[in-house]
Amino acid sequence: MNFDEDILQDFLVEAKEGITKLEEGFIELEKDKKNVAILKELFRTMHSLKGAAGFFGFKTLESITHFSEDILSKLRDGSIELEEDVVDILLKAIDYIKYIISYIEENKAEPVEDKILDFLVELSNFNEKLKKRIQERPIEKELEVKVEEKKETIEEKKEVKRVEEVKEEKEEVIVSSQVELAETHIKVDIKLLDQLMNLAGELVLARNRVVQLSQKTMDEDLTRSVQILSMITTEMQETIMKTRMQPIGSIFNKFPRIVRDLAKTLGKRVNLRLEGTETELDRSIIEAIKDPLTHLVRNAIDHGIETPKERTELGKPQEGNLILRAYQEGGQVVIEIDDDGRGIDVEKIRKKAVEKGFMSYEEAEKASEKELLNLIFKPGFSTAETVTQLSGRGVGMDVVKANIEKLGGSIEINTILGKGTNVKIKIPLTLAIIPALIVASKDYRYAIPQVNLKELVNVDPDKDLLKVGNTEFYRLRGEIIPVLRLSEVLKENGRSQEQRNLVILNTGERFIGLLVDKIFASEEIVVKPLGRWFKNIPIYSGATIMGDGKLALILDVVGLSQFVGISVEEVEKAYESTSVKIKTSAQETVILLLFDVGEERFAIPIALISRLDKIRENEIKISGGKEIIIYRDEVVPIIRLENYLPLKEAPSKESYNVLFFTEREKTCGILCTNIVGTLEVSPEVEEGIYTHPGILGHRIIDGKTVLFIDIYKIIEMYDPDWFIVKVGKEEKTRRILLAEDSPFFRGMIKNYLTSAGYEVEAVENGRQALNRLSSEKFDLIITDLEMPEVDGFELIKEIKTNPDYKNIPIVVVTSLAGEDVRRKVYDLGANSYEVKLNREKLLEEVERLLS
């Protein structure tokens, strides 16, 4: 027989454990014959042994365990008493089981020996005898007295016979029980391993001290001994850590059978592929993800993969593909369950969310795909129209999620309707050791898990941070990132040193910046839990002991993000809105900065402004016929809007506010009389009344007309050469089709594309885009995602499936980046994905795709 070595090994370990349990159980039972709990336990152990034996096809073992189980069940139900002969035969059975197991361990097959077969016959006979005994019992009761005597004699006779039997086989049994099960695996309490690891950590610290001392004394012999001590210590620490690691294959390997059986039951054909089985994980994690994984695989087969008939009709191969994939990614292990089935119908979830009261109608309409998919993890939410026997088995997706989160992991679903579903589980490599960046605030060190780390930026807080209300922001390549100061979060008093180190953190949903006093190196840290007094402080996830024996708290990045101020929730919303799949841009929002020039009010997306500052009138100098200021050792040209727009000249003031606009290291400043504040709005504007170059449109906000300025156009009017990115006069002007429903963005993007030398046709939605495509030729398509009638997703699909245009590159633009959307548009075939307001990047991409 050919088994996977690992599975057999598992079986043997389990069987040995079972035997120990059985032996202990019987000893206990002899003391307390009526203990049903022990009987139940014995029955269960025997039962699982039988199951395993059956699985491997060890027939003799299966039979022995079967009969033993039968006897135990009778004992358990109380239909027979635990008499001497019963105990004996069961103990004998255990001896044989032990013998068979040890034989299997050596030979990978069952022994075929007469004595075992003889015992099997004996066992079977005994079982029959017991059955009769049970049948006799009711009669016994009726004829109690009369039978009593008779029964005794029968018993006596049996007794004698039994003793003889035992004598006969005694020697054999002894032979078999003497077989020592060679232990290749033992079970060790994880606590013991933890303790070992603690001690190893302590040893490392002690070693470090000894090393330091030896360096002082400079004794050669001592130094040599210390070196050896040092090496052994390191090796020991590594080995102890290894004791906890196991390849994920040990659970992956259980799936081929599960999948096969399940597919068969459901009448589906599934091809399972296992990838990255050698990926190592902490044993306790492996154990803990077994059930969630099983559930997810079940789901994939049950709800995901279609029947062969459906698949044929859909033009898919009859056999569905299911991939279980594991790999390491930045200190985490990612496990993916990938199927090419029918995918999840997000619209159905949307409907169901309302029906089941998980969301109001309005909420559901606005909800992003991600939000809707997350509902699957809510208790009581199941999309399967009929709960099948398989998926309806006790654990729901809510439990799956809870279990994964308990491990410090996360789970996300990505799906494309009709194409398949991908479930991604991210779990820490080990619960115990993680790589972390060590930072400092005041005199104490803090550890930030490397998984949450995006990048480090050196900033000048006064110059690079933009303050709106009480919250600071940092612009990282066009994205607005709220910034927290660690010392403020920790409510540390006193003046902090100048904080120049900005750590950009990824919470999984968004980025935040954390300003810290100092950054040290990255280290492997041993995570230790904090006591219950700290459970309600969201910013810590534990503590660790540093090399010098001092402690450092481990920061919880998600917890930290809660400290981002209220005014930033607006930024946040803008963030979320990127992943929000909404029908029109009306629900898309931008954060605007409102400012006055003279009596007119203007608006500009705050993301375009690099910083704000005040200057005094006398700081404005004239140089080369143009107004400039010297700002932080830099000559910054000043633009007065009234020179380019039909405005009344602003009255002279002692001081002005300046909006700085930086691109490609060139900065200019726009002079304004007053900063009104920020406002989060949908980017809708009305066109028509103010048709002047540099104005995108207007809108009434708080009873006042606000003009939306096109800063690119204005700067171009100021200096036509400002944005020189000459495409080089080509023979032919490239034509771009731009689909964008918001006039605001449409105007702005069109303007900067045109000024970069392209010919741009702008349309309002996907339908219009398709109409244009059918009659005209374009070199590139730029599309928004959320548009009425035909949205961006559909447009990409249409284009990519039409042989006439499928080769035209597509750039998707969105107001801010979101990973799930990015993935989806790339899956659909888009060539690029950019942020609308990031002109520089978008132009680069356009250039790249057209060259």
Place this chain on the structure above:
Amino acid sequence: MELAKKEKFMIEKKEDTSIKAVNTITMVTFYMGDFLFGIPASKVMEINKEIDITPVPLSDEHILGIMNLRGQIVTVMDLTKKLKIDLKITPKLNLIVKDEGEAPVSFVIEEIGEILEIEPSKLEKVPDKLEGLSKEYIKNVYQLPDRLLLILDIEKIIKE
């Protein structure tokens, strides 16, 4: 008669000593201001002088921070804050107390008192007139010749 009486007395005496032998509780005592507190020795893991406390910002007032006890993270508490005693102490010693199934907890104290054997039968209820601290964490009191020993309700202090 006389003999019988004597015998009875003997028996009584015998019982008395046996109770004492089995049932006295060893108490570790320490001072905080004018108060003398007791903790059953069976709950005390160790007393040490290593006061290197790492503060945990944002934690409750009575939590001084955490410390490293041979690889274990121990939470350090200031009992004066927990018991609302109006006193500022200079932590000099760690009285490390076991917490079933969890990492130990340390109470910082200034001065350790005697180790006493007390008889549980002589434990008394907390008197109403006791003032100057939050009585809910005092389990019992025990009258010593010269002063009152306050027995701390360790479980309650740790669990709440």
